Amino acid sequence: MKTQNDLIDFSSNDYLGFAQSNELHKNAIQILNEKQHKNGTTGSRLLSGNNSLHEEVEQQLATFFNAESGLLFNSGYDANVGLFSSVLQRGDLIFYDELIHASIRDGIQMSNAKASKFGHNDLIDLEKKLSVRAESRTQENEIYIVTESVFSMDGDSPDLKGISELCEKYNAHLIVDEAHATGVFGKNGEGLLQQYDLEHNVFARIHTFGKAIGCHGAVVLGSNELKNYLINFARSFIYTTAIPLHTVASIKVAIEELVILGNAEESPLLKLRTNINYFNQQLKDTNHKLNFVDSTSAIHCCVISGNAKVKTIASQVQDKGYDVKPILSPTVPLGEERLRICLHSYNSIQEIDEILNLLGTFAG
Ligand SMILES: Cc1ncc(COP(=O)(O)O)c(C=O)c1O
Known part of the structure; x- marks a missing residue:
């Protein structure tokens, strides 16, 4: 090609x-025709923009990625900005890999949390910083650690199991951006966390659909509680026109394709x-x-x-x-x-x- x-x-x-893919294009259009949907979504998901297809695909994604819940965003950028700016609270600490994607940095900057970077994929540096900060931690502080499962500029991956163990040791919440692992790792392309059976060790996962999935948009996966929180507080979810149904239909058929083809x-x-x-x-x-x-x-x-x-x-x-x-x-x-x-x-x-x-x- x-x-x-x-x-x-x-x-x-x-x-x-x-x-x-012509086949995926045809299948997505068929869904839109069946729904008699023409063009725009007409409003925010919280107003006129919500459609049963959004909810159906969020359920499909939660099942595919073995998560309790999923919430669609217009893009990976929006997902990260919405997630980090709303979840992190004043007094919280977030440790991020020095090569983390700009969308995560922007989201962190929009929050009132304290942020500290650690060396790229360097768990020794991360633990050093965690142990120092943990000493001054008060009951109210939450600690978060964020990394990517495949780094967008280098293509390399962190020791996810090691990071997850550090999270357990220091009572920290792990967030992993799986943008470049989606459709590449895992049995059917579910990502690296699922490949290592670690999907339940994270607070949230971000999967984007503009890369291997071939369309646009992103999903934040986590608990029902997280989903409800984001619906109410993530500004990049609330104050924007709902993700287009053509995109949602394209995500649906692409995920179905991954499941159907399996390891054929x-x-x-x-x-x-x-x-x-x-x-x-x-x-x-x-x-x-x-x-x-x-x-x-x-x-x-x-x-x-x-x-x-x-x-x-x-x-x-x-x-x-x-x-x-x-x-x-x-x-x-x-x-x-x-x-x-x-x-x-x-x-x-x-x-x-x-x-x-x-x-x-x-x-x-
Ligand atoms: C790791 C990572 N996260 C998020 C994004 C943003 O995704 P999107 O292009 O869907 O906004 C990208 C895209 O460059 C990325 O590489």
Whole structure:
């Protein structure tokens, strides 16, 4: 599959090809036709915008992700801003990974909680900070820890079990953003927490649908109590027009597709995993001097210091017909500029060989 600029896609978040699926498009439109729904949702979910399809899909998502409840938001950005700005209270403490997504930082900033960052995926640093802060903790303070199960710029993952044990030890609430693990990890794409049977060890999970699920929107999963709280206090849920039904129908058919395909041989999930394994194996075997961040996700990053250098290499690779994107500072720290390569179910083995050869030539 090609990107809009007619290049071979190694850059989009459409890991499973769902964004371009005619079948899913047709099935989503059929749902809208059955509901005789035309265009907009006409108001907030709290006013005229609520539809039985919203509630049906929230139930479907809660079942799929093995959670008590789920609440849909218009986007992952809205979900994070709404969740963190409303749940965190004055006097609470939140520890966040230094590479956490901007939407989580923004949500934390909008709250009155104290925030402290820990080194990327560094549990020793996290525990050091937790033990110091825990000493001054009063009865009223809640402690939260937030991380991503797959980091959007590096594609790497934290030790979720270790973090969950720290949460238990220090009586802290764990929140995990599964944006880039959704549709990639877990038996049917339920994410990394479910892959490790940790879904009940968290206070909240965020799954977004603009990446492997191929549409838009996000769900916050947690207890019924959390859902009710967010309905009443999350401003990015309340003060906005309800998530469009076309999006909700697209989420519904995409999740059904993940369940139906399961581990069938033609499953895009299995094809994606095969490609990820092949990519990693080739990297190991071909002894390039490329500086890749370790990753078993769909996101792979080749660190190439310097904005000018990484931009030049990206355009050399693009000139050969392959779409890769340079990630520049200050989006990433100075000196850690990189080429971000996203793998998909629809990339062929030849395409993977070729992109690694091109990187070996231009960046090796
Ligand atoms: C980890 C993470 N969380 C949240 C988001 C925001 O999701 P959305 O694009 O649905 O707003 C992104 C998207 O870049 C992300 O990478």
